Amino acid sequence: MPELPEVETVRRGLIKLVQGRTVKKVTVLYPKMIESDLTEFVTQLTGKKILTVDRRGKYLLLRFSGDLTVVSHLRMEGKYFVQPQTQPLEKHTHVVFDLDDGQQLRYNDSRKFGRMRLVQTGQENDLKSLQKLGPEPFAPEFTVDYFAQALHRRKKAIKTALLDQTIVTGLGNIYVDEVLWMTKIHPETPANHVTRSEITALRQNIIAELQRAITAGGTTIRSYTDAFRNMGEFQFALNVYGNDGHPCPRCGTIIEKIKVGQRGTHFCPQCQKVE
Structure with a gap:
């Protein structure tokens, strides 16, 4: 999607x-x-x-x-x-x-x-x-305080929380895996266990990663093309999504794939540990 x-x-x-x-x-x-x-x-x-x-x-x-x-x-x-x-x-x-x-x-x-x-x-x-959509990632109201309050009200896994569109809108399976890896947060960590310092870094990584992906024209995994029928190029910059079985770019540990909330999820078991 x-x-x-x-x-x-x-x-x-x-x-x-x-x-x-x-x-x-x-x-x-x-x-x-x-x-x-x-x-x-x-x-x-x-x-x-x-x-x-x-x-x-x-x-x-x-x-x-x-x-x-x-x-x-x-x-x-x-x-x-x-x-x-x-x-x-x-x-x-x-x-x-x-x-x-x-x-x-x-x-x-x-x-x-x-x-x-x-x-x-x-x-x-x-x-x-x-009506149910959360703020845009680039919007002024997507502050650290707002993000922390929203996450700390939820006990579900952070991966699932970020996908439901009510906390912050626009994130899907690809970019959630990527920003959690960037922030060294395990995707099964309960949302209300994520620390404020992690939330601060996660917010910054969401904004930065989405902006980089826009600059690259998006990510083409299967069939996505833009209005000019061009494929995106950000798939070449993905660190974990779709890279299960390959070494983590940060530590060299083999990237694993599990199911979180019925969604295929990629992570590094060394860099990202459940808190």
Whole structure:
């Protein structure tokens, strides 16, 4: 599933490709992908201009004229890209926006898990899925004090706590494994056992690691590509994720893989010990 760096990279690409373009036609080939009224989705977006693209956690917010916003979650395999209208549709393309420059903004999703919802701009925060999200990692409110209070209210494993999106949003399996390794915290450590000094370092590592991943265009493990259909490059900088059986870059101990909260989890048994 695309995490914050991948979604942010897609957002930036879409701004370059479609900002200012007017939608001439909307075609939905897989109606279940639209969570709001399908007829309204098509008719209300036709003739509207794409003003910008925002992001909240792992959600894209496509802003249209007429105070309309499409809330889009890519889920496991969702991708946006732009192609000429004359180019045949690729397999797994499910939503198509014909633009006024002869191009099409296409949403492609091999697993059909992605979802879109049309709302009035400003009402997206009323959606339950967005209401529960914690602060953005780069937001001023993501302070050490806030982070410490949030973690110390939870007894679940720190890996699970960071994945649930309510403490801080945007982190997924890849980056949680990486930042816990960077901070030398075992993924099964109860969240309320993490010390304040560890929390301070963990917060700094979350911010730094996500920023580095954005700069690298995200991480491509299976099929992620950005809006220009380019693969990310941060997979070449991963220290533990996907590297089980290989030496830890820090101490040389063999990296192990276990299940934490039903999620595959990579860690160094020497650098990261349960507290």
